[in-house]
Amino acid sequence: MKSLILTTTALTFVAGIALADGHSVVRMGTEGAYPPYNFINDDGEVDGLERALGDELCARAELTCEWVTNEWDSIIPNLTSGNYDTIIAGMSITDERDEVIDFTQAYVPPTASLFMSMDDGLALDGAVVAAQTGTIQAGYLATLENVTLIEFATPDETVAAVRNGEADAVLADNDYLVQIADEDPDLTIVLDPVPLGGGVGMGLREGDELIAVFDAAITEMKEDGSLNALLIEWFGEDTQTW
Structure with a gap:
């Protein structure tokens, strides 16, 4: 440049x-x-x-x-x-x-953080949700009752956890998840956006x-x-x- x-x-x-x-x-x-x-x-x-x-x-x-x-x-x-x-x-x-x-x-x-899942009818209550360690999304999920947070070192691992059934959803930045959901018909944005940061x-x-x-x-x-x-x-x- x-x-x-x-x-x-x-x-x-x-x-x-x-x-x-x-x-x-x-x-x-x-x-x-x-x-x-x-x-x-x-x-x-x-x-x-x-x-x-x-x-x-x-x-x-x-x-x-x-x-x-x-x-x-x-x-x-x-x-x-x-x-x-x-x-x-x-x-x-x-x-x-x-x-x-x-x-x-x-x-x-x-921008709001988003949930992505393979279940377009997912309910957050009782869900297992993946997030990257040390992120604002992981911090937010840790405050929620009746939600199980599982953390991973990399963002790729959080998405893989949803694909392999280890997690019901992933919470991450809007611009990261939207492009993944657009390219994978099995994954969809669900629930309400969460304003963070x-x-x-x-x-x-x-x-x-x-x-x-x-x-x-x-x-x-x-x-x-x-x-x-x-x-x-x-x-x-x-x-x-x-």
Whole structure:
């Protein structure tokens, strides 16, 4: 992706601070297992909405960035310990996470989580529901009475649990499940949507100057319409935009 010239002196100035603060190369941490947000393509490279977005943000901020993959269940500890500089991995902004790391503004608007099942008449009462460990969906399900939560390390495993009958349904992000349901006639979206989280943002270590850098670039993309164009490209015409 070609480098874009910054349009504001302020963004250039903040980027200079960040680079002087030890970020000669910004390591972008992602899971690589949550399409269309992020996944590993046939060439073995990180791909998806967040790869396209992250590359564009780095270009606008004139940063040199490289991509690092990390399993979801340790993605925050490995950020705070310095193994990479950002989390850009479909991570919803929550108060609990904000106690440990800082977030940019959201780049994906808040959207409801959905249930997907092979039973279009599923009742939640008494159901066994799968969710990925450490997600807002798992946290929500753990609060429900008469619902059995089973957790898995990867999103693929949650969907497989429904297909093999281990779970009655899976609860996950809208844009993750809708594409799976569209491609598999045996799976369907059921029950009512569940509003969770404050949108998806980039996670960074507390107080990192890069927060201001990426915030400025996200704002610029919202204002010029390019962020909405990316959301539609990866999530479809029906997705929520800014």
